[in-house]
Amino acid sequence: MKKTLARWAQDIWYKDQFIGVWLCPLGFLFCDLVRFRSFLYRLGVLKKQSVPVPVIVVGNITVGGTGKTPFVIWLALLLKEAGYKPGIISRGYGGLSESWPQRVDQNSIAEQVGDEALLLAKQTACPVVVGPVRVDAANLLLAQTDCNVIVSDDGLQHYALARDIEIAVIDGERRFGNGYCLPAGPLREPIDRLQGVDFRIVNGEETEDNEHCMQLIGDSAINLATGQQKSLKDFRAVECHALAGIGNPERFFNLLASVGVSCTTTSFPDHYKFERRDIEFNDDKPVLMTEKDAVKCAAFADAQYWYVPVKAVLEQGFSEQLLNLLKAKNNG
Incomplete structure (x- = not known):
């Protein structure tokens, strides 16, 4: 049943424009709710919580895979090579643990902590904490490790955690589908949300202005x-x-x-x-x-x-841009 629903949604978002148009009113309502929630955070009605180390948020504005996990692995290894001590926080999507937040290591069970979190721990050897509340995950990470920069995996829409750098990963092949918000299209947020991020990473295909190319090599x-x-x-x-x-x-x-x-x-x-x-x-x-x-x-x-x-390979010069921005945020 889940496989059938997933394929049906994919067809609507990326192939069948007709049904998506009929669902547009729901998509417009979703967009309005998303914008209103963002406005409440900007206004201070909903509070953002800061942590004492820089936070780099990696996410996307569409439902489904964009190559975000390979990019997070690449980013964590880049930070380690540059002398930082990165830690990673994530939702732990699909994990069935009864207690959150939770530490993840290479011996954790995917069924408990989620497949992506376990892969991140195995590939980066960085401390990883998962939980639905990103602030709680960040605080546990800082309490139990000596990390000095946090990478928040799939945290673009989790505004409660203040961030220093935002990176959006885009599927270069499918882009934004029909351009509608859920459920009419694949967008979690309107496309203009990308105007506020620091970097846009495109997984494969050709890039547009202000985008950086990433290739997955296997x-x-x-x-x-x-x-x-x-x-x-x-x-x-x-x-x-x-x-x-x-x-x-x-x-x-x-x-x-x-x-x-x-x-x-x-x-x-x-x-x-x-x-x-x-x-x-x-x-x-x-x-x-x-x-x-x-x-x-x-x-x-x-x-x-x-x-x-697979391994993410970023275009030449992007690493330096990212590290320079992080340094500037640290000194700011």
Whole structure:
């Protein structure tokens, strides 16, 4: 049922303009409510809370995947290389823990803390705290670690936490769909919200003015059971299955196709909670999946299953711009 609803919504937002038009009144109402909430924060009726270290918020204004998680990993590693001690806070979407906020480490269980949070902890080796209230997550992070800069993953709409730098990640292929707010379109906030962010990062495709290009690079596969690593090109000689439970599964499938890997594809809703039967295809063909999906499948996967890690590569000069702005905010 969830898979059907997700596909129906995607078709409306990115393909079928007609139904989206009929839902426009609801989209306009959603936009007005979003703008009014933002106005209340600017007015001080709703209070923002500050923390004693710089906060960099990374998010998007659309529902679904834009490549935000690989960018957060890239950003955390950049900050570490520059001498900072970054910590990461996130919603922990899909996590079933009964207590929040909660620390995440490489041994945490995705079902409890969420797939993206576990992936962030594994890839960055930074302290990670998850919870629905970003301020509480930030305070726990500061109480238990010596981090001196916080990266808030998917925190663009969480105005209660004051921030120093805002970064919006945009899907370069799908952009903003039909341009309508929920439920008529994929927008969480009106497009003019982007005028207030410090940086706009576009995942693939061509960029427009005031946007920075990011490419996701993946050329190898790692076995879930054995840890063996192979070049993706080695899979061109065999028929494969490919599955993805991310915001834009087609981006992963296109990556495989771009290196000549022929796959039968199966897509699932973002943050899908996989079970063994979901990834069984009753044959011996290799099964390729994203790294985000792999953290949820590792417990029941065997040597037939492989994940494809991707790395964000930013255009030349962006790192310096970001670090200079952070330095200026620190000295301000």
